[in-house]
Amino acid sequence: MRRIAETLPGVPSHMMWILWGPQLELPDMAFSMQGDLYIALYSVWKDETQDALHQAWVRDHMKALEPLSRGVQLADENLAARPFRFMSDDNFKRLEALRAKYDPQCLFHSYMAMLA
Numbered sequence: 802m803r804r805i806a807e808t809l810p811g812v813p814s815h816m817m818w819i820l821w822g823p824q825l826e827l828p829d830m831a832f833s834m835q836g837d838l839y840i841a842l843y844s845v846w847k848d849e850t851q852d853a854l855h856q857a858w859v860r861d862h863m864k865a866l867e868p869l870s871r872g873v874q875l876a877d878e879n880l881a882a883r884p885f886r887f888m889s890d891d892n893f894k895r896l897e898a899l900r901a902k903y904d905p906q907c908l909f910h911s912y913m914a915m916l917a
Contacts, residue, residue: 821836856882860883
């Protein structure tokens, strides 16, 4: 966290650090992976020549936190660049079974890289 704070790009880039509080029991919910803490990084810039630099700053710092993380919120960052868990293995298997039953032609795209 110190490394993130020390390298945070200029304003309006920012880091969110939210204490969610006690976890709720939601075993049958798609959002089955909760944590007590939520961290998100936002790098903001205007110069398109710095796209790769700023995108890498977010991706690399969040990747460094993965060993301490339960997963991601699907609205966070570029999931194609850093795919990570977003639901429990059991719930993902249920989702894929429902997709196989109701969408056998795969008209709806599955998540690109669920990690088991």
